Amino acid sequence: MPQPLTIGILGAGRVGTAVGRQAVRAGHTVKIATSRPAEEIKLLTEVIVPGATAVNRDELRGSDIIVLAVPLHKYRSIDASVLQGHVVIDTMNYWAPVDGIMEEFETGRSTSEVIADFLGDVRLVKTLNHIGYGDLEVDSYPAGDTKRRALAVASDDEAAKQLVAEFVDSLGYDAVDAGPLSAGRTYENGTEIFNGRHTAEQMRALLDQCQQVLTGASA
Template sequence: MISGMLSPLGAPRIAVLGAGHVGPVIARVAIDAGYHVSIAASGDPGKIALITRVLVPGAEPRWAADAVSDADIVVLAIPLHKFEAFDHALVADKLVVDTMNYWPPIDGVREMFEDSGAGSSEIVQDRLHLSTIVKTLNHIGYHELEDERRPLGSRERRALGVAGDDPGAVAVVAEVIERIGYDAVRLDSLRAGRLLQPGGPVFGVPLGRTAFELATRVGAA
């Protein structure tokens, strides 16, 4: 655990859906911050048991339905192309953190996300209409997420945006972001989460809180 970070007391339980590149890193930093974390792939948890022990010690590999049912926060860290077949009922009534990006040069053109009038997380919210979506962790590289953490008060502490339409849900996720080692900048809508997407003013850019807030204000103007 990073010096200066405290384990959360009565912390929410986190389920990470996705055991590729992104999911295990998110699971590791959450465990390091004191959270209970389950991780699930698309099938039998036995198939990811070994990789979980090696890459995410402390995480519990589970069937997706079981991981979600016990979780307070569900992190959606699957490849975007798999979202088209994602069962929306799996996360009904759950707080879901959307870490996905629509990036045609990487993902190819995905018709579902081609609505130029909506951000990708707005489209995710429309599809997962029984869930509460919060967008974050999408504008920092998974390979940076672990290394860029800093304790509270550090001058080198980086800011991450947290966007959502539900202020209570945003507050819960912002607390997680703060505890894993980043300053959380709350954006008041999923629409504002477009600023965090590829091509947005803060995507992939390591900024402190003040610079981040300025960049998002300028980007929204």
């Protein structure tokens, strides 16, 4: 069993609670916060993520990893001060029918590059965005199982990416290095990787293909 981590989760909706349950199962310490006081999500957390603790968002400071699981159109309401200096996972996706048209996400950059600019001094890693919240628990398999699914991991910070890759592995998935944060475009909404079930080998091939298409398109 890998080293247990302290995982902070910002957002107690579908994704935040699914990641929380899976992280508790993997033996990590899990703290969950929203924009509201801890007291208001205490019961929900006890019932929906047994073993996790509801906290005020300030108390996420010091977590080994903080998972952002907030609707993308609300990103400007995130209290970035709490995240400074931390390894942060960006699970958020841009989907115009739900988020509304947001010009900053219509430029062809990875949504995570925009989020990184907004957050400031944060070691941002993009992953867990391309698996359905309902799949996260049922598709988990131990390392080496032939049914094991892969998840892509991208970051400009190699050490942060490595730590998150270990966390992803502990959740029951093979982490595949997708490269820098800009490569996150290859597994955003509308790509073949998004929501598909792929082994690590298939994921590597798809990431290469998508990167070539994107590089060709922008040349």
